[in-house]
Amino acid sequence: MRVRHYVGGGFRTDGAPFALVDPVTGGEVGTAPEAPRALVDEAVRSARAALSGEWGAASPEERSAALRRIADGIDARFEEFVDAEVRDTGKPRELAATVDIPRAAGNFRAYADLLYGRPERAYSTRVPGWSGGAGQALNYTVRRPLGVVAIISPWNLPLLLLTWKVAPALAAGNAVVAKPSEETPTTATLLAEVIHEAGLPAGAFNLVHGHGADAAGAFLTGHPGVDAIAFTGESATGAAIMRNAADHVTPVSFELGGKNPALVFADADLEAAVDGTVRSSFTHSGQICLCTERVYVERPVFDEFVERLGERARKLDGYGPMISAAHRDKVLSYYRLAVEEGATVVAGGGVPVFGDDRDNGFHVEPTVLTGLPEQARTVREEIFGPVCHVAPFDTEEEAVRLANDSEYGLAATVWTRDLSRAHRVAPRIESGIVWVNCWNLRDLRTPFGGVKASGIGREGGEYSLDFFSEPVNVCIQI
Numbered sequence: 279m280r281v282r283h284y285v286g287g288g289f290r291t292d293g294a295p296f297a298l299v300d301p302v303t304g305g306e307v308g309t310a311p312e313a314p315r316a317l318v319d320e321a322v323r324s325a326r327a328a329l330s331g332e333w334g335a336a337s338p339e340e341r342s343a344a345l346r347r348i349a350d351g352i353d354a355r356f357e358e359f360v361d362a363e364v365r366d367t368g369k370p371r372e373l374a375a376t377v378d379i380p381r382a383a384g385n386f387r388a389y390a391d392l393l394y395g396r397p398e399r400a401y402s403t404r405v406p407g408w409s410g411g412a413g414q415a416l417n418y419t420v421r422r423p424l425g426v427v428a429i430i431s432p433w434n435l436p437l438l439l440l441t442w443k444v445a446p447a448l449a450a451g452n453a454v455v456a457k458p459s460e461e462t463p464t465t466a467t468l469l470a471e472v473i474h475e476a477g478l479p480a481g482a483f484n485l486v487h488g489h490g491a492d493a494a495g496a497f498l499t500g501h502p503g504v505d506a507i508a509f510t511g512e513s514a515t516g517a518a519i520m521r522n523a524a525d526h527v528t529p530v531s532f533e534l535g536g537k538n539p540a541l542v543f544a545d546a547d548l549e550a551a552v553d554g555t556v557r558s559s560f561t562h563s564g565q566i567c568l569c570t571e572r573v574y575v576e577r578p579v580f581d582e583f584v585e586r587l588g589e590r591a592r593k594l595d596g597y598g599p600m601i602s603a604a605h606r607d608k609v610l611s612y613y614r615l616a617v618e619e620g621a622t623v624v625a626g627g628g629v630p631v632f633g634d635d636r637d638n639g640f641h642v643e644p645t646v647l648t649g650l651p652e653q654a655r656t657v658r659e660e661i662f663g664p665v666c667h668v669a670p671f672d673t674e675e676e677a678v679r680l681a682n683d684s685e686y687g688l689a690a691t692v693w694t695r696d697l698s699r700a701h702r703v704a705p706r707i708e709s710g711i712v713w714v715n716c717w718n719l720r721d722l723r724t725p726f727g728g729v730k731a732s733g734i735g736r737e738g739g740e741y742s743l744d745f746f747s748e749p750v751n752v753c754i755q756i
């Protein structure tokens with residue numbers, strides 16, 4: 279599988295090759311080309327040309343049909359996509375096959391449907407005494423695409439999160455230049471092949487590979503020809519992109535980091551809360567922005583919950599590695615920091631020994647911690663690994679205060695059988711998403727995104743289509 283750029287309807291390999299590593303074994307599995315500035319510039323120009331050509335002239339029905347062809351193309355090459363995603367990320371095959379790849383096709387179908395049924399608003403206006411005439415008018419709104427949209431996507435759910443932005447951007451009539459993470463370029467290349475085969479006009483979708491700082495990512499987000507930027511990744515990178523975009527006042531949509539809390543009340547179904555927290559803390563080895571890293575448990579069930587969660591963490595198997603040696607080292611540095619800060623390590627805290635080639639990979643143990651104060655760095659800073667800290671609380675007020683005591687606010691989970699409590703607590707949590715008695719149960723029409731350092735704006739359904747288009751109000755005097 280050759281990793282290639284896709285610019286102006288053609289596949290390219292401009293730029294020096296950089297190594298791709300299999301996170302499971304640490305072995306080199308290929309290379310990808312580092313896009314030079316000139317190629318990023320050519321991609322932006324190709325996108326601009328597409329807007330004044332066939333793609334810009336396409337009707338919503340034609341765009342909707344194009345998205346459906348892309349979804350069908352992903353389905354047709356399903357196994358290739360799964361193989362590529364597993365090779366790039368090391369995630370369990372079952373996860374790629376049941377979440378990442380089906381959701382990519384689902385993202386395109388969701389926006390093909392939404393685009394088709396999207397109503398626009400109109401107002402019949404009367405302004406008594408209007409000096410310009412009868413004061414009677416018709417106001418209606420139409421939406422125009424933003425233009426050339428830059429999409430920077432992360433390495434944790436590479437295809438899911440790339441298509442989560444590409445689908446609505448294309449649906450709204452924009453032309454796209456995408457730059458996936460340098461860690462995971464393969465499924466993005468397959469997507470470019472599918473889009474090419476789906477017959478989208480040259481320049482409607484462009485793909486450039488490379489690194490971020492002082493490289494393809496920065497060339498793209500600082501490009502004067504870019505009309506908007508959509509990014510998922512770390513908050514610090516988001517801030518850097520925002521600085522880069524400020525000179526041209528480029529609108530941004532950010533889904534950033536998190537330090538997501540779980541609240542477990544004593545009346546909860548404890549087994550369900552344990553099961554749910556195993557999923558929300560350890561799925562994809564904690565490398566999902568929605569994962570739980572802080573768990574607060576009402577004191578009467580605290581010991582039981584910690585005991586059960588620790589048991590489950592110790593017994594976990596078949597989990598994947600961290601994406602890279604550098605990220606593995608970062609997570610392990612937090613495991614050491616936790617102990618230095620006085621944590622009790624209930625489970626994990628180190629590196630697993632498999633006795634096979636995985637020992638050369640980037641695995642870390644699923645880890646459960648307790649005993650730290652809220653001010654500890656381990657409790658405040660995003661780690662982005664298979665680790666959570668569990669602390670007790672005594673009252674509902676205290677639980678909400680603890681959950682909100684964070685610079686982040688992306689997602690939270692609440693476990694309780696008390697319906698009134700669920701409806702009291704959930705809206706008070708300072709995050710974009712609150713799951714009650716579940717985690718990551720997704721309806722693609724709902725608003726998705728975070729508050730505070732967790733992001734700017736919302737994705738999902740109309741929210742994405744609104745970001746990727748500009749409303750124009752037309753007022754016709756009658």
Ligand SMILES: O=C(O)C(=O)/C=C/C=C/O
Binds near residue numbers: 434567718
């Ligand atoms: O959009 C989703 O459903 C989803 O799972 C996003 C995860 C983002 C993680 O960084």
